[in-house]
Structure formats: structure tokens, C-alpha cells
Amino acid sequence: MIFGCFVVVVFVFFFVSSEQEENAMIAKQSARILFIF
Secondary structure (H helix, E strand, C coil): CHHHHHHHHHHHHHHHHCCCHHHHHHHHHHHHHHHHC
16 A cells, blocks of 8 residues: 555656656656665
């Protein structure tokens, strides 16, 4: 359940990053952290 919420947050982050390139890098880092998990 907690992991599911985390995935949703990352997904929203990716959506917001589409507009801002700086956030895009943060979103990619978050995605990599998710992959490590």
C-alpha cells in the first residue's frame, strides 16, 4: 500500500517534470531510486 502511494507520487512527479526540465532530472533520479528498491 505504501509502495503503491510512492509509485503514484513518482508518476505525478513525472507529469510535472514534463513542463520543467529541472524537475525532470529529479524525477529521473527518483525513478532510479525506485528501481533500486
